[in-house]
Amino acid sequence: SQTIHQWPATLVQPVGSPLSLECTVEGTSNPNLYWYRQAAGRGLQLLFYSVGIGQISSEVPQNLSASRPQDRQFILSSKKLLLSDSGFYLCAWSLGLAGARGRELFFGEGSRLTVL
Amino acid sequence: AQTVTQSQPEMSVQEAETVTLSCTYDTSENNYYLFWYKQPPSRQMILVIRQEAYKQQNATENRFSVNFQKAAKSFSLKISDSQLGDTAMYFCAFPGGGTSYGKLTFGQGTILTVHP
Numbered sequence: 001s002q003t004i005h006q007w008p009a010t011l012v013q014p015v016g017s018p019l020s021l022e023c024t025v026e027g028t029s030n031p032n033l034y035w036y037r038q039a040a041g042r043g044l045q046l047l048f049y050s051v052g053i054g055q056i057s058s059e060v061p062q063n064l065s066a067s068r069p070q071d072r073q074f075i076l077s078s079k080k081l082l083l084s085d086s087g088f089y090l091c092a093w094s095l096g097l098a099g100a101r102g103r104e105l106f107f108g109e110g111s112r113l114t115v116l
Numbered sequence: 117a118q119t120v121t122q123s124q125p126e127m128s129v130q131e132a133e134t135v136t137l138s139c140t141y142d143t144s145e146n147n148y149y150l151f152w153y154k155q156p157p158s159r160q161m162i163l164v165i166r167q168e169a170y171k172q173q174n175a176t177e178n179r180f181s182v183n184f185q186k187a188a189k190s191f192s193l194k195i196s197d198s199q200l201g202d203t204a205m206y207f208c209a210f211p212g213g214g215t216s217y218g219k220l221t222f223g224q225g226t227i228l229t230v231h232p
Contacts, residue, residue, distance in 0.1 A: 032218055043224040044207065051218070059219075090161065097218030099211030102149045102168060105220055107161035 002027035006091045006108035013115055019064075019078040021111050023091030026072065031093040033074040034105065035066055038088040050074060086115045118143045120210045122223035129198045130231050136183070137193045137226045139208030146170075150191045151209040151220065152182070156201075164206070167191065198230045 003026045013019060025031050032051050036044040046059045048066035056066050063082050067075045074091060091108040092098075098105045120141045129135035141150070152164040167175045167184050174182050179199075183192045191210075195202055208223040 034219075036222075044222040046219055046221070049219060088159070092161075094218070098220050099149055099151075099209075100218065102166050104151065104163045104166065105153075105161075105209075109158075109160045 002093075002106065004091060004093055004106055004108040006089075006111055008111060009109065011111060011113045013081050013113065015083055015115055016080045019076070019081050019085070019113070021076040021089055021091075021113075023074040023076075023108055024072055025074075025093045028072070028093070028095060030071060031095055032098060033068060034092040034094075034098070035074065035076050036090040036092060038090060038110075040087075044090065048076070081113075081115045083115050086113055088112050118210070118221065120208050120221050120223040122208055122226050124226045125224070126227045126229070128229040128231060129195075131198055131200060133198055134194060134196045135198055135228065137195075137206050137208075137228065139191045139193070139223055141189050141191065141208070141210045143189070143210070148211055150182075150184070152180070152191075152193045153207045153209055153222070154202075154204045155207065155225075156204040161207075165193065195228075200230050200232060202228060203230045204228060 006023045034049045035047040038044050050056050050068045064078050089111045092105040094103050094105050096103050147170045150167045153161050154164045155161045165177045165180050167182050179196045181194045205225045205227050207225045209220045
């Protein structure tokens with residue numbers, strides 16, 4: 001069966017420090033991978049998605065970047081964190097295009113980032 | 117822009133009663149899927165139910181059902197016989213970028229509290 005792991009679960013970082021959140025999917029090949037951010041317990045904002053190794057699409061210009069060094073690994077990074085980067089970050093995967101033909105997104109447990 | 121709107125930030129219901137969560141969306145596409153996701157306090161988001169717009173019959177999954185009104189672009193979630201474990205944030209989701217883009221757009225969410 002497929003599983004998705006995200007870490008760290010909780011992170012407290014000072015302003016200006018770097019960030020690396022990792023996400024790994026097991027039990028499937030060539031998944032579509034996504035990073036969402038949920039601010040203040042509200043709606044989800046799509047940040048990045050990837051349809052293959054090295055292929056990253058950015059939805060919102062910001063202080064963050066994403067990389068996909070391996071088929072089932074997705075990394076969210078920042079060189080210098082801002083206060084506004086605080087939030088709950090969710091990694092997700094789908095097999096094929098999410099939403100098309102009813103394909104669902106499968107979510108990780110999330111990473112809570114607090115920038116002080 | 118294709119959008120998803122949930123107009124009820126918070127709702128509450130007594131255990132064993134029925135509650136309906138509202139969702140409206142905007143699209144120019146003719147065939148697509150709509151989704152309801154649940155995010156319990158433990159945070160892992162899971163799919164509750166999906167509806168294909170091409171089908172007139174409303175989807176049902178045990179105590180969860182939808183009232184899909186395609187012309188009105190309305191997609192509400194009905195929870196019957198509410199249980200304490202239904203306490204969660206609920207998100208309506210839709211392929212906001214079109215089904216060819218493989219991205220789900222989420223509403224702002226409705227926090228549902230089930231009281232004993």
